Amino acid sequence: MATRRGFIGGASAVSAVTLLGSSTQASAATAQAATAETAAETQARAAIRAVNAGMRTNYATLKSDLIKRLSPVVVVQNDAKGGKFTLIHDGKQLETVNPVGEVFELAKSISHVPLGIFSVMAPYLSDKVPNLPIGSRIDPHDLKMVAFKGPATDGWIIPLQDYAATLINARQQLDKANLPPELVTSCGKVLDEAVAFIQASVRSKTFDMASFADFSAKVYPSIRTNMTHAAAAQIAGVEGVMNRWRAQIGEAAWKDLYTVVLSIWTTADLNQASIIIKRCMNAAKVATHLIDLPTVETPSDPIFVALDNLARIVQDNIAAEMVFPTDQKVADALKGKEDLLSDEILKQLGVPAGARTASTASAASACPVRKTAAV
Template identity: 60%
Template sequence: MTTRRRILGGATAAGVMAGLGGSLAAAADGSGAAGVDPAVRRRRARDAIVAVNSGMRANYAALKADLIAYLSPVLVVENDAKGGRFTLVHDGGQESLHPVGEVFELAKAVSHVPLGIFSIIAPHLGDRVPNIPGADRIDAHDLKMVAFGATGATGWITPLRSYADTLTAARRQLGGAGLPPGMAASCARVLDGALRFVEVSTAAGSFDIRSFEDFSADVHAALRTNMRYAAEAQIAGVQGVLRKWRAEIGEESWKDLYAVVLSQWATSVRNQNSLIIGPCMNPAKVATHLIDLPCAEPPEDPVFVALDNLARIVQDDIAAELVFPTDHAAADALKGPQDLLADEILDQLGGATAGGTPYSAPASAGDACPLRRRGTDGG
């Protein structure tokens, strides 16, 4: 492979250093800068210093780009509606597939019905938290931001009826989908409950948080049943493909497997696929080799995004020990997701946690801290 490095030719190392030294001396004594405005000289000097970091970044990026071709074996998982697209990268080759059975997608599709209705009616829920079970778990400020529309508006009726048409079509075809009996019953309960909510709400031209919670609470048991079927399909499919690939590449390669799971922030902790993959990896390396990578949106090329990030992680693992050979705390920071300046910043903040100046409500507000109401010690 062609590398980015070229050998300096036509000059010895001593000659190169002499040339650099002369340039630095000239810059230090201001030669050639007679008559230049002091502010301009300072800007040039600072730009020259910043160029040092620019040079580092260019070489760092080049190393990362070269390293990608040597990453192996790597499991890349892109979470999606079908349970995840899995790609095995090994010795320059790739294989991709969706290993999870279709029951997963079907169970999730129906389970998302309450969220689908919520997404249509949310702007018109009203910005006041009613006296309902779990009212203290609803952030009043967040509710005001989500319920940004007028409560008396009727613009939600048409899209809700349109969504109901989709639900009706699914309900009519449910019997022919070949679902397990228990799952078919739970899907019917969710769809029937949703259609009743739509019918009552659109006929009355109104709804509120309480009426929506009544609907969602009524179908909760059915949702849990669907979750069980989805989880069973997920586990069977993922474990099956991991066994297949493990046998193909052999134990010697498998023990060094990296797994990069791409997901959105909301599912990046205890991600469904990560939970299944972890026990199938080398136990000694799970903590460092199973990487949950949150993405703002699903990337166009998830394999490249995963490998690009992994290359950074791998080269930082080695660089950390060589750049900070006598400071293991700094080395650990460079190797992990912690910012290298985190400890220093916390020291200078007096050990305060992230979040800045602690919030203090006016005396007249009483115990208004939402975090405290949620059962934490924060304030």
């Protein structure tokens, strides 16, 4: 028997099923539409990315072909011997040499003694900025990063004694190295003072930056003497090989010489090899044909790295003038170190137009947090 309660209940159930079905169907339809829209968007964006991928493929093909044609090129790998130089002409590596005399390497080897001692001591320093004449130049956070062990432990003693043994052996052999007398004297002074400093520190089982500063001040004049000999040896060696190669390939080819100097970041500006090399190149082309290329570490194939980067630079130089012939500013950005977006980014960051240059952008757009923190 159908009661009112049963009828109403049944009707409500039917209505609920109907409404639920409609809602589920609507949700499914909406989901399908959203999925279709997402798929269309994904496909469209992939099509847009394909444009850049195609450009990069074409760019890489041009670069690969150009690498084989770059000539003449001198590639310089900075090393402890004053640089390894390779001459490339008409697609062939004609010669690779270390042209700098051994005096360069030997003089610099002894000049690095203070840095060798400091490298052992540094982790055990106090992380408080020392009261030194140039203490204000020391970044406190940088110091904390380097002095990560602190002075509470004497773990520095054994490695410093080991280094002292190396120094003593060099001092004992110094007179047999056939070095110029002035260089023997200066090297001897550095080694003697270094051993004395290490021995005193080990005896007292302590050191500080004040005592190290006293040591480095004593040996600095001798290090300057070593630098004089090293510089003279490098100038003679580099100019010698560059002049020989110039005569070998002829003036017509030499006037268009490219030189790529591979260095680490810390020696990229005023690189010692570049300073000498520019005197041996066509002065009118030094600005565009002498490339200082900082690297994170010595590449496994330095010749390829040099040519690969040089090809990119050369083709960008031409592309800049031909792709953007009506906008010299944009062309200059494409053919230089400035990113094409940099000017627009500086503009949106509120950097004044007069300050939007590669040399001032980093200072002008420094993080405001850092500006306010550095008080």
